[in-house]
Amino acid sequence: MRQVAAPDKFTLETELGDAFPMWEAILCRIDAVYGPLSPYWTPSKVAFGKVCVLCNGKRNLVYLTPERGSILATLALGEKACEAAFQSGLPDEAKTNIANSKKYVEGRSVRMNVNDTDALSVLEQLLVFKTRSS
DSSP states (O other), X not given: OOOBOOOOHHHHHHHHGGXXXXXXXHXXXXXXXXXXXXXXXXXXXXXXXXXXXXXXXXXXXXXXXXXXXXXXXXXXXXXXXXXHHHHSOOOHHHHHHXXXXXEXXXXXXXXXXXXXXXXXXXXXXXXXXXXHOO
C-alpha cells in the first residue's frame, strides 16, 4: 500500500476540531493494548485526502479517517470475530452495524464514528474480537 506523509499536528487539529482529543485517546488506548503501533498514512478519496492505518507489526488493526469534527474508524472483522461480537454484550446498534456491513474476502468492513468514550469502548471490544479470533 502506498504511503504518504503524515499530516502535521496543526492540520489534523484543524480538521478534527473538537474531536482531536478523541483522536489522541484512540491512539493512546490502542497503543496501550496492541503497541508498539506502527501507524502510517495512505492516500484516500475522502475529503481530508488521507487515512491513518494503525498496525502492530504487519497486521492492520484499524483505519482512522479524520473528518470535520469527527473520526471514522474502519476495520475488517472475520466471521469468528463477528460471531463473537454478536454473542457479546455490545450495544444492539453496534451489532446491527456489523450485520449490515459489506462482506469481503477479509471479512466484514465495519465502519463507525468514534466521537465519544462509548464509541471508543465499542471499538476496543471489536479489536479484541478481531485479534483473538484469528
